[in-house]
Amino acid sequence: MTTVETRTPLVEMSHINVAFGGVHAAEDCSIDLYPGEVVAIVGGNGAGKTTLIRCLSGAHPADSGEIKIDGKPASINNPRDAKAYGVETIYQTLALSENQDAPSNMFLGRELRSRWGTLDDMAMEDATRKVMARLNPRFKNFGVPVQSLSGGQRQSIAIAKAVYFNARIIIMDEPTAALGPAETAQVGELIVQLKSDGIGIFLISHDIHDVFDLADRIAVMHTGKIVGIVNKTEVTKDQILAMIIMGKESSQVTANDIEDLH
Amino acid sequence: MVAALLIIWIGSNILSDGAFLTSRNLWNLSVQTSVVAIMATGMVLVIVSRNIDLSVGSMLAAVGMAMALLQARYLTDIFEIGSPAIWIIAILAGLLLGTLIGALQGTIVAYIGVPSFIVTLGGLLVWRGVAWWMASGQTIAPMDRTFQILGGGARGTIGGTWTWILGFAGCVGIVLLMWSRRRQRIRVGFTPRPMWAEITIGAIAIAVILGATAVINSYPMPEALARQYAADNGIAWPAEGLTIPLGLATPVLITIIVALAMNFIATRTRFGRYVYAIGGNPEAATLAGIKTRWTIVKTFALMGLLVGIAAAVQIARLNAATSGLGQLAELYVIAAAVIGGTSLSGGVGTIPGAVLGALVMQSLVSGMVLIGVDAPLQDIVVGIVLVAAVALDGYYRRRVTR
Numbered sequence: 001m002t003t004v005e006t007r008t009p010l011v012e013m014s015h016i017n018v019a020f021g022g023v024h025a026a027e028d029c030s031i032d033l034y035p036g037e038v039v040a041i042v043g044g045n046g047a048g049k050t051t052l053i054r055c056l057s058g059a060h061p062a063d064s065g066e067i068k069i070d071g072k073p074a075s076i077n078n079p080r081d082a083k084a085y086g087v088e089t090i091y092q093t094l095a096l097s098e099n100q101d102a103p104s105n106m107f108l109g110r111e112l113r114s115r116w117g118t119l120d121d122m123a124m125e126d127a128t129r130k131v132m133a134r135l136n137p138r139f140k141n142f143g144v145p146v147q148s149l150s151g152g153q154r155q156s157i158a159i160a161k162a163v164y165f166n167a168r169i170i171i172m173d174e175p176t177a178a179l180g181p182a183e184t185a186q187v188g189e190l191i192v193q194l195k196s197d198g199i200g201i202f203l204i205s206h207d208i209h210d211v212f213d214l215a216d217r218i219a220v221m222h223t224g225k226i227v228g229i230v231n232k233t234e235v236t237k238d239q240i241l242a243m244i245i246m247g248k249e250s251s252q253v254t255a256n257d258i259e260d261l262h
Numbered sequence: 263m264v265a266a267l268l269i270i271w272i273g274s275n276i277l278s279d280g281a282f283l284t285s286r287n288l289w290n291l292s293v294q295t296s297v298v299a300i301m302a303t304g305m306v307l308v309i310v311s312r313n314i315d316l317s318v319g320s321m322l323a324a325v326g327m328a329m330a331l332l333q334a335r336y337l338t339d340i341f342e343i344g345s346p347a348i349w350i351i352a353i354l355a356g357l358l359l360g361t362l363i364g365a366l367q368g369t370i371v372a373y374i375g376v377p378s379f380i381v382t383l384g385g386l387l388v389w390r391g392v393a394w395w396m397a398s399g400q401t402i403a404p405m406d407r408t409f410q411i412l413g414g415g416a417r418g419t420i421g422g423t424w425t426w427i428l429g430f431a432g433c434v435g436i437v438l439l440m441w442s443r444r445r446q447r448i449r450v451g452f453t454p455r456p457m458w459a460e461i462t463i464g465a466i467a468i469a470v471i472l473g474a475t476a477v478i479n480s481y482p483m484p485e486a487l488a489r490q491y492a493a494d495n496g497i498a499w500p501a502e503g504l505t506i507p508l509g510l511a512t513p514v515l516i517t518i519i520v521a522l523a524m525n526f527i528a529t530r531t532r533f534g535r536y537v538y539a540i541g542g543n544p545e546a547a548t549l550a551g552i553k554t555r556w557t558i559v560k561t562f563a564l565m566g567l568l569v570g571i572a573a574a575v576q577i578a579r580l581n582a583a584t585s586g587l588g589q590l591a592e593l594y595v596i597a598a599a600v601i602g603g604t605s606l607s608g609g610v611g612t613i614p615g616a617v618l619g620a621l622v623m624q625s626l627v628s629g630m631v632l633i634g635v636d637a638p639l640q641d642i643v644v645g646i647v648l649v650a651a652v653a654l655d656g657y658y659r660r661r662v663t664r
Contacts (some may be wrong), residue, residue: 059549078657080551095549099609100535108539109550110534118530126450 003172008071010200011056011169012034016065018051025051027224029065032154033169033200036192039229040203040211043221043244051169052221056202057089058082074206087165090158090175098147102139103128105146106161131160135190150184159190170194172200176210188214208237222247263602263615267622272631281632285481289508291621291628293414293579296513297322297572298591299620302598303524304568306616307534307561310541312608313371313378317385318569318595321363322588323393326573329356330402332582349409357570364388365567368559378562382526386592394585403582413578414511416487422479422507428515429475431466442477460652465603479507480608513575515582517617520571525613527564537561541608597644598623601651623647 009032018026026048033039041049055062058079067074069085076082082089096105103124112127114120125142136156146154155175162170172191176184191201191214205211205257211218212232219229220243228249230240242248242257275282301318308315329663332352341347367385371378376498411418420428440460447454482505483491491506492499528534536557539547547554577583604611626647630640 057549078551079549083551089549091549095543097539097546097550097609100538101543104535104539108535108547109552111535113532118526119532119535122446122450125452162276246529 007034008089009033009038010070011202012066012068012071013052013056014068015068016052016055016062016067018048018055018060018063024224026055026062029221029224029226031219031226031229033202035087035168035198035200036195037217038195038201038203038215040205040215040218041221042208042211042218042240045242046222046223047221049221050173051224052158053089053173053202053204056082056169057171058086058087058088066127075183083110083165086168087171088162088165088169089171089173090155090162091173096146096154096157099145101144102132102146102149102157105157106131106164110165127164128160131164132156135185136145151179152186155179155183155187159187163194167199169200169202171204173204174206175203176205176207184210211240212220212237220244263618263622265617267625270622270625270629273588274625274632278629278632278634282629285477287628287632288477289511291479291624292514293511294628295617295624296414296511296517297576297623298594298598298624299517299566299580299617300572300575301565301595302415302589302616302620303521303613304561304565305595305599306602306604306611306613307524307528307537308378308565309581309596309604309606310608310611311537311542311558311561312541313561314596314606315364315367315378315382315385315565316343316592316596317363317367317382318565319571319588319591319593320386320389321360321566322573322576322591323583323585324363324389324396325356325360325570325584326577326583326587327393327396327402328359329353329574330405331396332356333406334404344407346408349406352406352409353574354413356574357567358567359565360566360568360570360573362566364569365559365563367566368562370622371562372555372558383539390585393587397583397585399585401582401584405578405581405619409574410578411515412574414575414578415581416484416508418512418578419509420515420626421509423509425475425479425507425509428510429471432471436471437464456464457537467519469488472553475510481508482506483508489653513579516571516575520568521613521617524568528613533557533560538609543609592622594623597648601648603655 005106011033013032013220013255014030016026016029017024029048031039031052034151039183041047041053042046051060054060056067056076058076058081061077068078074081074085076085076087079089097108100108103121104118104170106128107124112120114123114153124227128142132142136153139156141149141153141173146157149157159175179187191203194201203211203215217229217231217233218240220240222244225247227247246257247256271283281287296550301322305315305318329352332355333348337348337351363385367378367381370381371510372486405413442464444454446462448486482488485503488504488506489499491497492504497504528537534553536547536552539550539552540554540557544554573588576587579586598620600606600619601622601630602615602617623644626644627640630643635643
């Protein structure tokens with residue numbers, strides 16, 4: 001940590017451990033996130049990025065460690081708990097129910113109901129249309145199963161979900177992996193917009209350029225450990241690459257190491 | 263599918279020299295379809311959630327046997343014969359037993375993680391054995407007189423007047439439903455369907471309902487029964503005889519109620535939506551915070567409840583229970599759901615489709631019986647139709663999504 005923050009962090013994850021069998025997928029990881037900030041988590045395949053973040057989204061609880069939200073200890077054991085704390089996750093696989101339409105997906109698990117307790121499809125479609133009009137005005141396919149939509153359209157449903165339910169913390173796991181260049185740019189604009197609303201974002205990405213464009217701080221993971229968390233302005237892309245590949249802290253990355261990369 | 267049904271109906275009618283499209287045959291067809299149709303509505307949800315239930319035929323036997331034993335042996339020791347307590351307790355016990363068996367199988371599937379194919383394959387053997395063991399293989403008869411109404415025999419109908427009342431109520435229901443949907447759409451600012459479309463759809467639906475009612479009511483009571491009816495109601499027996507419509511059979515009424523209720527559950531409740539979500543993408547459903555395991559248990563329990571209803575209808579119709587009850591029913595039920603458009607890969611399927619699927623299959627069998635096709639050949643034809651239906655459905659689906 002290079003900046004001194006006086007505000008309470010939105011999220012503080014400390015000493016998180018997750019093991020699958022004998023393999024430490026995340027080992028003693030500590031990371032925090034402030035309102036209106038984008039913290040990128042980068043690392044090679046199997047570095048533990050997704051594992052670490054799944055503890056926060058409730059998809060796979062940590063074996064040990066502590067999560068604080070707004071400075072208070074939070075207990076997150078399943079996705080419902082996470083949502084109650086205002087944590088919304090946009091998964092790499094986009095986690096959509098393929099045979100259902102956009103409104104059903106947006107409200108999946110939190111359906112709007114009429115006063116008789118039945119599903120209120122009209123209200124759900126109406127709300128979906130309103131959110132979409134803001135996020136992706138070109139989106140018009142409200143009645144078709146999402147499996148027939150493009151990657152960008154599917155992505156906008158996932159993001160609309162986070163926005164509609166007033167998420168305060170958004171986790172994006174490879175949000176642009178399935179998208180073309182124009183759609184990637186769109187997601188970038190959206191992240192800037194969400195930041196200005198004071199939402200904190202964890203951004204998991206392979207793409208070092210994306211990360212430099214969007215993130216404020218960058219956490220580098222290597223074999224389940226956090227190698228270092230650096231301010232974007234204080235490092236170069238090469239240094240980050242060296243951290244990812246060699247698992248060294250930024251201060252230990254030498255000119256020689258960078259030379260070796262090229 | 264409606265087209266397939268019409269082809270079967272018209273084809274059978276031509277080949278059987280007009281014996282198929284008679285009010286008598288259609289009335290019988292409606293009764294014969296009931297047991298499979300009732301169970302098929304539950305099978306849709308089970309298959310949509312990426313599971314299968316192979317045990318429904320055996321469960322039908324076990325639950326039917328339990329209900330029969332209660333009526334014919336145990337409860338008659340406690341209550342007087344003819345006491346309403348007998349049929350009420352027997353039915354409730356049967357429904358409860360079916361639900362519990364379903365919930366047990368569902369729990370093993372969802373919480374212990376044994377594939378449903380295996381759990382219910384085991385169930386297929388277990389419940390058949392239990393059915394035999396309960397009565398040492400004996401046939402149990404007769405059923406309580408009131409209970410027999412469920413089977414739709416000579417006394418098991420609601421009569422001509424009530425059939426018309428029901429038909430008109432159905433029409434009013436459709437109009438009200440369409441009107442409320444339209445009003446809702448306008449309320450949230452969507453453009454409603456054009457008025458002419460609404461009227462056309464409504465008119466077709468009403469015509470179908472009233473047509474079916476008229477067909478059902480044109481099947482009169484057999485003379486002996488009509489004489490009895492006339493005597494009971496103090497009507498003098500005229501020389502030329504009386505034509506008194508039998509009206510809708512109770513099993514068909516039960517099927518209609520079950521289908522409406524199941525359609526409501528599948529499309530208008532959270533539970534139904536979750537079943538489809540699990541079938542579409544189980545991981546997404548879990549990540550959305552749905553209690554997927556509990557939902558699976560509920561689908562199996564619901565299937566069990568429907569087996570209980572079907573078992574009551576079946577033993578009431580036969581006026582007896584044997585341990586061979588419902589043999590191969592699981593295959594007919596699954597076939598009905600699949601012919602009705604339910605996808606075995608999960609996430610897709612409708613209740614009306616399954617009911618139509620059951621009707622298509624029963625029509626095929628009934629048609630072949632009337633034409634005089636040999637029994638082994640009937641099986642061959644049904645088998646081929648099943649495979650062809652799924653192949654065509656898949657082909658059509660691929661063309662639409664492309």
